Amino acid sequence: MVKKIIFDSDIGSDVDDAYALLYAVKSDDLELQAVTTVYGKTDLRARLARKLLYYAGLEKIRVCVGESEPIRSVREVWHTGLEGKGVLEEEDFAYSLRERGIQENAPKFLVDEIMNECGKSTIVSIGALTNVARALRMKPEIKSKIEHHYIMGGCFGENYPEHNIACDVRAAQIVFSNDYPKTLIPLDITSKTDIGREELYDLRKGDKLQRAVSKLSDVWFSYKNRYPGEEASSTCMHDPLTLAVINHPELVESKVESVKVDEEGVTYFGGNCPVNVGIGINEEKFKEHFLDVIYR
Numbered sequence: 001m002v003k004k005i006i007f008d009s010d011i012g013s014d015v016d017d018a019y020a021l022l023y024a025v026k027s028d029d030l031e032l033q034a035v036t037t038v039y040g041k042t043d044l045r046a047r048l049a050r051k052l053l054y055y056a057g058l059e060k061i062r063v064c065v066g067e068s069e070p071i072r073s074v075r076e077v078w079h080t081g082l083e084g085k086g087v088l089e090e091e092d093f094a095y096s097l098r099e100r101g102i103q104e105n106a107p108k109f110l111v112d113e114i115m116n117e118c119g120k121s122t123i124v125s126i127g128a129l130t131n132v133a134r135a136l137r138m139k140p141e142i143k144s145k146i147e148h149h150y151i152m153g154g155c156f157g158e159n160y161p162e163h164n165i166a167c168d169v170r171a172a173q174i175v176f177s178n179d180y181p182k183t184l185i186p187l188d189i190t191s192k193t194d195i196g197r198e199e200l201y202d203l204r205k206g207d208k209l210q211r212a213v214s215k216l217s218d219v220w221f222s223y224k225n226r227y228p229g230e231e232a233s234s235t236c237m238h239d240p241l242t243l244a245v246i247n248h249p250e251l252v253e254s255k256v257e258s259v260k261v262d263e264e265g266v267t268y269f270g271g272n273c274p275v276n277v278g279i280g281i282n283e284e285k286f287k288e289h290f291l292d293v294i295y296r
């Protein structure tokens with residue numbers, strides 16, 4: 001069954017968000033309802049999403065700029081400084097957000113989107129949880145209208161504050177203390193989604209969207225290898241795995257737990273609200289499925 005999703009993302013830094021967007025566009029069983037951006041340069045992230053959707057012939061999908069500042073974080077806002085490079089050009093900035101058809105205020109946008117939907121909504125968060133947490137604060141009633149919230153974040157195997165959670169600790173605490181259906185895909189299993197750079201090379205010969213994502217990959221690898229001696233030849237597809245489990249839950253092993261977030265952004269099992277947490281991954285199957293979809 002085709003699942004309509006609201007794609008909430010920090011697209012533009014780590015390239016895996018762009019691959020998640022490509023995966024969503026190419027999937028037979030996912031339909032993008034809207035894209036919201038979060039964390040840091042959210043206007044730039046929205047412009048990038050808008051352009052990628054334009055390349056995909058999906059100009060009608062709404063894009064909304066989200067929260068750039070976390071509710072509370074334990075670290076400085078991280079950015080590569082290369083956001084949008086390879087795809088956004090100077091001329092793109094000659095147009096205002098409005099002229100580009102980009103809306104603003106993602107928390108309010110999420111509330112309206114969820115409340116106005118006849119049925120229930122599915123949200124995928126592959127960045128900090130600021131937009132969703134603010135939407136939950138603004139209108140707690142949205143909880144009963146969320147069919148499912150898929151989240152990439154957290155780490156349970158070691159005492160480590162995973163990026164998306166640490167980027168807005170308070171937002172994560174708000175989300176995990178609100179009881180509504182959720183699936184969490186943590187770093188413990190997304191770190192096993194390494195895809196070799198050479199396996200992505202043929203996207204250069206693909207359609208407009210595939211070529212654009214390929215350019216973003218080049219920028220990402222140049223960032224990863226910015227210091228002499230660094231030769232990263234693969235990158236993890238954290239975010240695409242989070243989208244893939246929506247219709248392919250067999251790719252991961254999961255268990256129902258509850259999740260707590262401490263003041264440093266470290267996640268623990270414990271708390272009151274059940275969450276479906278990914279604890280294992282069929283790495284080969286995911287890789288095969290992912291490459292099959294993005295090359296369509």
Ligand SMILES: [Ca+2]
Nearest residue numbers: 010017126127
């Ligand atoms: Ca992300």
